[in-house]
Amino acid sequence: MAAQSSIPSDLLSHLYATATDKSAWPAFCAALNRHTDAPVKIFGHSVDTAESLGFISAGWCENALGEYHAYYGALNPWMHMNLALKPGMVGVSDDALPREELFKTEFYNDWLRHQEGIVAGPAMLCYRTSRKLVAMVAACRARAVDEKLPHMVSLLEALSPHVTQAIRISGVLSAGGGYSPDALEASRHAIITVRESGRVAGLNAAASRVLRETPFLKVGIDETLRSSVEDVQGFIARASRAMAGEAFDADMGPVPFHTSSFGRCLLHAHIFPERAELEFPDAVWCDRVAGCFVITGPFGLDQADTVSILIVGFGATPAEARLGLALCGGRTLYEYADAAALSRHTVRNQMRVLLEKTGARNQADFVRRVLRLASPFLSGTTRS
Numbered sequence: 302m303a304a305q306s307s308i309p310s311d312l313l314s315h316l317y318a319t320a321t322d323k324s325a326w327p328a329f330c331a332a333l334n335r336h337t338d339a340p341v342k343i344f345g346h347s348v349d350t351a352e353s354l355g356f357i358s359a360g361w362c363e364n365a366l367g368e369y370h371a372y373y374g375a376l377n378p379w380m381h382m383n384l385a386l387k388p389g390m391v392g393v394s395d396d397a398l399p400r401e402e403l404f405k406t407e408f409y410n411d412w413l414r415h416q417e418g419i420v421a422g423p424a425m426l427c428y429r430t431s432r433k434l435v436a437m438v439a440a441c442r443a444r445a446v447d448e449k450l451p452h453m454v455s456l457l458e459a460l461s462p463h464v465t466q467a468i469r470i471s472g473v474l475s476a477g478g479g480y481s482p483d484a485l486e487a488s489r490h491a492i493i494t495v496r497e498s499g500r501v502a503g504l505n506a507a508a509s510r511v512l513r514e515t516p517f518l519k520v521g522i523d524e525t526l527r528s529s530v531e532d533v534q535g536f537i538a539r540a541s542r543a544m545a546g547e548a549f550d551a552d553m554g555p556v557p558f559h560t561s562s563f564g565r566c567l568l569h570a571h572i573f574p575e576r577a578e579l580e581f582p583d584a585v586w587c588d589r590v591a592g593c594f595v596i597t598g599p600f601g602l603d604q605a606d607t608v609s610i611l612i613v614g615f616g617a618t619p620a621e622a623r624l625g626l627a628l629c630g631g632r633t634l635y636e637y638a639d640a641a642a643l644s645r646h647t648v649r650n651q652m653r654v655l656l657e658k659t660g661a662r663n664q665a666d667f668v669r670r671v672l673r674l675a676s677p678f679l680s681g682t683t684r685s
Contacts, residue, residue, distance in 0.1 A: 308459050309336055316463055320470035323583045326357045334359035337453055339439045340419065342366070343427065344374070345585045346434050348384065351375040354433060355581030365416055373412040378403060379424065383436045386426035389461045393454060394421045418443040423454040425461055428468055428586035430498065435585050437464065468586050491596035493526055496588045499541040500524040503590075511596055514562040526594060533558050533568060537594070540570035544592040555597075555669065557631045565631035568596050608671060615658045624651045629668050 315332045318325040326343065334341045340361045345354030353374035358366055382397035394403075400420055403409050413419050422440040429435070439453045491508040493501055501520050504512065512518055517529045525541070528534040536556040555569030572592040612625040627637040638648040652664060661667035 307455065308463070312336060312460070313463060316460070316467055320467040323471065323580070326582065327359065330357055330359040333439065337439050337449070337456065339422070339441060339449065339453060340416070341437070341439050343435065343437045343582060344369075345581055346374065346377075346380060346383065346436070348429075348432050348434065351380070354435075354585055357582065362416065365412070368412060373408055376406070376408040376412075378406050378408050383424055383426055383434060386424075386429075386436075388426050388428055389465045391423050391425045391454060391457045391461060393423050393450070395450075416440070421446050421450055423450070423457050425457045425464065427464055427582075433585055435468075435582055471583060471587065493594040493596075494590050495526070495541065495544055495592050495594065497545050497591040498588045499545065500588065501526055508596065511560075511563065511566075515560045517558075528558075530558060532556055536568060536570075540592070540594065543570070544572055546591075559631075566596050567629075567631070568594060570594050612655075612659075612671060615655075617655060617658055621651050621655050621658075624648060625655055625667070625671065628664065629671050634664065 309332075312329070312332050315325065315329040319329055330341045330343060340358070342356055342358040342361060344356040346352075347354055351374070353370040356366060356370065379394050379397045382392045382394070386392050403413075403420070409420075419440040420443045422438050424436050424438045427435040427437055437457070439457065441450050441453065486505045490505075491511045492505045493508045494503045496502050501524055504520075512520065518533070519527055521527045526537050528537060533556055555567040557565060557567050559565055570592060608629050609622050609626050612622045613619075617625060623641070624634075624637055627640075628634070632640070634648055634652060635645055637643075638645050641648075652667075655661070655667060656663070659667055659670060661670055
């Protein structure tokens with residue numbers, strides 16, 4: 302690795318400014334461009350789809366970058382090198398693909414050749430997960446490649462620990478979900494916050510108690526919420542994928558389960574909208590708190606009054622509210638009829654009226670709407 306003294310001081314100053322200010326990345330790229338006289342680009346890449354996830358650059362033609370983002374990024378013949386690197390490592394394009402082979406590719410002939418004869422360059426892997434990566438490249442033009450390439454490799458190697466540290470700081474500072482930890486802790490809901498990667502970010506006291514006393518729910522060694530109950534695990538997996546950025550299934554959950562300590566409970570999920578505010582590159586390398594799992598139930602975790610008040614708010618009578626509360630607690634329509642000594646005809650009529658008053662399509666939709674409204678993340682009371 303090159304000595305730290307080989308890094309211009311202004312370059313380090315610009316770099317560490319990015320740790321607390323994501324808008325400082327263009328200034329860092331511009332400074333690196335000045336010191337290398339080479340086009341510089343920090344770009345994101347989807348491992349799953351080979352699509353460009355965005356870029357920040359200096360010294361490149363904007364039209365060319367637009368073409369890269371729209372099409373040529375998926376053809377990049379050097380990408381397999383980036384996929385093989387670990388964060389902080391620097392690779393050289395000539396090692397990934399000899400130039401005589403590069404000159405045969407569509408990527409070179411239809412795009413790269415028109416960028417002032419760029420033929421090579423070093424790339425530093427800044428960040429990666431199984432699904433996406435961020436790399437930084439400094440491109441060399443053919444007329445000076447043999448002279449400049451070794452210098453640029455040394456400079457990127459010297460910068461490497463500082464870049465990864467700046468990214469680490471930026472990721473931590475951007476990782477909060479926009480919700481007050483004190484409010485989460487005060488909630489009578491059991492709340493498990495989750496990052497985009499699926500890793501558990503935190504548990505409030507109620508959630509810690511539930512996991513401690515519910516053997517089939519736990520945080521695994523990979524730091525993800527897991528369950529040995531098939532239906533519950535399926536719900537967790539689908540919700541975690543949604544929090545990672547995939548489409549949220551409006552008809553998904555909540556899922557009921559029974560515990561020896563708390564009785565009948567329900568697990569439902571919420572995505573925090575703040576996650577969409579991040580832009581490239583923070584949006585790629587920040588493992589932000591993206592949502593949460595909420596466990597509710599009338600058996601010690603959450604007040605039944607919360608659900609009753611919501612149902613009455615739709616105009617339900619006390620009798621209809623009792624039926625709605627029973628359904629939200631996991632009872633079937635006819636189980637409630639038997640327990641309340643009511644005819645099935647009566648409870649069916651009450652259910653029909655409840656559906657009309659709440660606008661729900663059916664019984665399951667009614668329960669889902671009420672439980673979603675009972676979430677602490679829809680009331681606005683938990684924002685910091």
